Amino acid sequence: MDGCIFCKIAKGEIPSSKVYEDDFVLAFLDLNPASLGHALVIPKKHAATLLDLEPGSGEALLQAMRKIGKALRKVVKADGFNCLQNNFSAAGQEVMHLHWHVIPRHEGDQVIKTWAPGKYENMEQMAALAGQLKAEI
Ligand code: AMP
Numbered sequence: 001m002d003g004c005i006f007c008k009i010a011k012g013e014i015p016s017s018k019v020y021e022d023d024f025v026l027a028f029l030d031l032n033p034a035s036l037g038h039a040l041v042i043p044k045k046h047a048a049t050l051l052d053l054e055p056g057s058g059e060a061l062l063q064a065m066r067k068i069g070k071a072l073r074k075v076v077k078a079d080g081f082n083c084l085q086n087n088f089s090a091a092g093q094e095v096m097h098l099h100w101h102v103i104p105r106h107e108g109d110q111v112i113k114t115w116a117p118g119k120y121e122n123m124e125q126m127a128a129l130a131g132q133l134k135a136e137i
């Protein structure tokens, strides 16, 4: 898509530190890593958010994340890794080309602040919301 920075990276029009590529997927290092080795995994074909991803293309992305996670555990001695993906600006998405962050983690690091767990008012409220979602899906 014209003007999309990750499409330009996918086409090789602007440089990236590529770590993996196949017919559908490209992975490269994030310029501003949460921790060293932080990689981005993208579909080569433009999709703005997860809602735009072509049905059937998830498997290639998932397998790429598995390969990268495995490599990070060896290369940067990651004890673990997070796969994160933001959809729309309200969720923190800045680049509007679908991407997963694969972020190496080490025991005790404070790289990602997690959410404060909340509570439903009661089980009825929770069941009603689940019912609404189920009906919508
Ligand atoms: P998000 O907030 O989920 O949209 O994340 C966008 C990510 O893309 C950020 O972590 C940026 O550091 C990263 N980023 C933006 N431009 C580039 C680029 N040219 N090469 C590598 N990473 C980039």
Ligand code: ZN
Residues within 6 Å of the ligand: 001, 004, 005, 006, 007, 008, 045, 046, 047, 096, 097
């Ligand atoms: Zn794009």
